[in-house]
Amino acid sequence: MPTSGVFEPRHLSLHVFVLAIVIVAEAIGIIRIPIGIAAIVLLPMLYAFAMGIALNPNITRATGRVLTPNVQKFAGAMITIAITPFVAKFGTTVGPQIDAIIEAGPALILQEIGNLGTIVVAFPIAVYVLRMGRETVGAVYSIDREPNLALVAEKYGLDSPEGAGVMGVYATGTLIGTFIFAVIPVLVHATGLFDIRALAMSCGVGSGSMLAACTGGLVTAEPENKDLILGLAGASNVLTYATGLYVGMFVALPLTQWLFRKARPDLY
Amino acid sequence: MQTTEHLKLDIEPVDERGIRVGETMLLLLIACVIGGVANYVSTGVGAAEAFPGMAILYVCSVLGLMLARFMPFYLPSVAWVSLIAIVITIPGVPGSEWVVAQVGKINFLSLATPALAYGGLALSSKEFAIARTSGWKIVIVAICVMLGTYLGSVVIADLTLRMFG
Numbered sequence: 001m002p003t004s005g006v007f008e009p010r011h012l013s014l015h016v017f018v019l020a021i022v023i024v025a026e027a028i029g030i031i032r033i034p035i036g037i038a039a040i041v042l043l044p045m046l047y048a049f050a051m052g053i054a055l056n057p058n059i060t061r062a063t064g065r066v067l068t069p070n071v072q073k074f075a076g077a078m079i080t081i082a083i084t085p086f087v088a089k090f091g092t093t094v095g096p097q098i099d100a101i102i103e104a105g106p107a108l109i110l111q112e113i114g115n116l117g118t119i120v121v122a123f124p125i126a127v128y129v130l131r132m133g134r135e136t137v138g139a140v141y142s143i144d145r146e147p148n149l150a151l152v153a154e155k156y157g158l159d160s161p162e163g164a165g166v167m168g169v170y171a172t173g174t175l176i177g178t179f180i181f182a183v184i185p186v187l188v189h190a191t192g193l194f195d196i197r198a199l200a201m202s203c204g205v206g207s208g209s210m211l212a213a214c215t216g217g218l219v220t221a222e223p224e225n226k227d228l229i230l231g232l233a234g235a236s237n238v239l240t241y242a243t244g245l246y247v248g249m250f251v252a253l254p255l256t257q258w259l260f261r262k263a264r265p266d267l268y
Numbered sequence: 269m270q271t272t273e274h275l276k277l278d279i280e281p282v283d284e285r286g287i288r289v290g291e292t293m294l295l296l297l298i299a300c301v302i303g304g305v306a307n308y309v310s311t312g313v314g315a316a317e318a319f320p321g322m323a324i325l326y327v328c329s330v331l332g333l334m335l336a337r338f339m340p341f342y343l344p345s346v347a348w349v350s351l352i353a354i355v356i357t358i359p360g361v362p363g364s365e366w367v368v369a370q371v372g373k374i375n376f377l378s379l380a381t382p383a384l385a386y387g388g389l390a391l392s393s394k395e396f397a398i399a400r401t402s403g404w405k406i407v408i409v410a411i412c413v414m415l416g417t418y419l420g421s422v423v424i425a426d427l428t429l430r431m432f433g
Binding site for chain 2: 025030055081084091092119130132178181193216237
């Protein structure tokens with residue numbers, strides 16, 4: 001948060017940009033693209049993000065006269081503020097579903113351990129297929145959102161290879177995470193193998209925008225279960241705030257490091 | 269990958285206790301107005317009809333920020349905001365039915381749209397540069413990370429649900 005001037009004309013014009021983007025994005029609305037048995041769901045938030053990037057002064061020089069680096073920094077602070085009413089709305093979907101949530105309690109708690117699945121999938125690919133070095137440890141140990149980034153920064157420093165790994169996945173996740181989370185859950189749902197409650201509660205594993213995209217896709221696929229999907233996803237997201245950092249600190253990061261030392265002893 | 273070393277992201281650990289409450293309340297109001305417009309465009313629910321619901325979400329947000337600021341122990345404000353919103357909608361809590369009916373007029377997806385617009389505009393040259401210099405390998409790894417995290421949770425949740433009903 002900048003120390004002053006957030007109500008100056010330049011800073012206020014940021015909201016005008018956002019308002020214009022939001023109106024266009026919502027006017028386009030949800031688009032479903034059928035692909036075989038599933039349908040990829042394109043959500044207004046994806047267009048909003050894409051339009052934001054298109055108007056970003058690093059892409060379109062002309063907007064740089066208004067969107068100065070200071071204003072951009074303020075836009076970063078506004079993400080946190082703008083997502084808060086969304087978080088509140090999500091909370092209000094949890095209360096009415098409290099019985100279903102208690103019933104699914106064990107699954108809700110245990111699926112937090114399932115977040116270690118990133119190591120199962122991404123570690124072998126990074127080490128054995130892509131032959132990556134120590135970046136692997138930072139890159140694959142978690143979904144690499146802000147708390148996880150801070151953990152690696154503290155332990156290795158962001159200028160270490162591990163730091164480069166965590167920053168690479170962080171930046172990539174920021175750019176394409178919303179899109180990935182709009183697509184993957186819908187495809188997994190289309191296999192018909194899993195309980196909708198399991199698909200819903202797993203939406204809470206990442207950032208707020210990943211949560212929004214994931215639940216948006218599932219609700220479009222199963223509108224009749226909307227309340228259940230939102231309630232479970234919201235509960236799981238609250239749980240991730242509480243447990244995510246600790247699972248990373250005491251389990252995921254030490255485990256990934258140990259695996260990497262076993263796999264590539266030559267690099268230590 | 270060595271080239272990323274000079275490209276440190278300036279993500280400062282945000283000490284939410286330091287934020288000025290008055291300023292944040294005004295910015296939150298702006299965010300709610302934009303969210304209300306998004307909701308109108310997507311659902312056609314007008315300002316008067318959406319007002320009670322948006323006001324509830326606004327009050328939850330402000331109370332959550334205040335609690336994060338003044339509580340003697342640390343919990344992120346989003347956690348407080350969630351907890352307040354959960355408690356006031358649990359069946360049996362006085363007024364919960366009215367609250368659920370009012371916030372039900374607000375489309376949850378519309379409230380995420382402004383945050384992503386800010387997000388797209390906020391991306392710095394450093395973030396673009398990191399994504400570019402990290403190369404295609406990190407993109408593949410990032411997709412595997414997201415896929416693995418999601419699938420891992422799904423599989424464990426599904427197995428547990430089968431065991432416990």
